[in-house]
């Protein structure tokens with residue numbers, strides 16, 4: 162295949178990749194961004210970019226014949242998932258045996274499908290997880306920079322108290338308080354002014370129309386609208402879509418990527434090579450780790466560190482749901498953007514930060530849903546499978562037990578004082594806790610182990626990791642603000658030392 166050249170290539174277009182693209186573009190470096198998913202800018206036959214959550218079509222999931230929503234059933238019935246035509250849809254579920262990982266696909270990565278919760282981790286836990294990173298710089302400069310760039314904003318507390326759209330949060334808050342637990346408001350990147358206009362009928366509904374998992378048509382400041390738009394506006398950054406980086410090799414100066422470009426049927430229509438001086442990997446925890454592991458194990462980049470593929474965690478994710486009393490209605494109307502969490506992170510035995518999650522079904526169901534983030538010390542590792550040329554995550558079911566134990570201790574407490582019980586009909590196999598999937602894959606190329614202290618891959622100059630694979634498996638809160646702020650910190654240093662100085 163013909164070889165193209167670019168001074169810098171960024172693989173992926175989620176949070177870390179978007180920061181890299183913008184800062185490279187501003188530094189005057191011509192940069193090509195490669196994204197395996199679509200650019201979500203062309204409306205479908207219904208005039209919308211993304212499909213409705215309750216009537217998912219082919220736009221919902223990445224090459225599936227059936228949707229695979231995290232809540233598989235209702236009243237034990239298989240009523241949630243739908244047959245769809247295979248297509249490069251926006252949400253993917255990557256199965257690795259006992260652990261499945263949900264990821265976004267498309268220009269914007271996870272920012273297209275996530276709940277927008279923009280949480281800065283408690284400073285002492287950040288320092289426990291990443292002790293080598295200067296917390297002063299992070300909390301003084303890079304977290305504020307990331308929040309500003311991402312468009313983080315807060316819900317008006319008075320509106321929160323009065324609107325029917327957050328009744329579900331208020332009910333869960335009351336139940337937590339009755340158990341002596343603290344709750345906190347959580348900032349979000351969803352535009353709360355837009356949401357209020359949705360509520361008053363002055364703007365088209367998105368968060369108030371059940372949209373989130375398969376994309377938001379309005380209101381959400383995903384990174385395609387923030388960082389990536391600014392990156393493209395520098396004039397130095399171009400984005401190539403439906404382009405999957407398959408292999409990384411050493412080039413004469415720098416690296417050569419093998420890239421497969423596919424059509425909407427998933428058929429590879431072009432394979433090309435792109436040579437670059439500097440290569441930034443932002444393909445997410447799974448994507449970046451796979452590229453580097455493959456490169457090391459096939460001998461393409463033999464000097465990569467033995468730590469590549471290690472230190473993976475699911476941020477202690479576990480989902481659970483409670484059944485409320487008939488008088489505790491959660492409301493048929495629920496905004497999809499979570500704005501509140503139960504904060505028991507200082508619990509010395511079972512630290513938990515539990516997001517009060519929406520379950521918008523358009524009818525009263527008396528269910529309180531939660532995504533708990535726990536402090537699970539277990540870590541998984543990846544092995545390269547030559548037969549399928551892919552990275553396999555080694556995570557055993559038993560490794561999720563610490564997460565379930567912690568979540569159970571918190572919600573048992575809430576159930577006890579409120580006289581309520583768990584729902585067993587939502588996650589399949591009659592379980593009260595869903596511990597077999599995560600929204601928060603972290604690690605695989607951990608900062609300071611597989612890379613130096615700023616994300617430079619060990620052993621291969623000019624090769625950088627910029628995404629969630631740098632974070633060692635746990636961060637105690639929803640991770641994208643941390644991923645973004647770390648990328649800001651690392652890119653500032655890399656541009657100063659490796660690029661401006663060169």
Ligand code: FDA
Nearest residue numbers: 173175176177270271275276278406445448629639640641
């Ligand atoms: P990210 O995964 O965002 O982007 C990687 C990109 O690279 C993807 O677009 C992918 O298609 C592409 N790619 C992968 N391999 C490639 C290859 N070989 N070649 C080319 N492209 C490739 N977090 C939070 O803080 N608050 C929240 O409310 C939520 N809620 C939430 C809900 C759901 C449903 C999910 C799935 C996730 C969340 N998250 C979240 C998690 C958050 O979205 C996640 O941590 C970040 O998106 C991770 O950012 P990264 O930069 O690591 O990669």
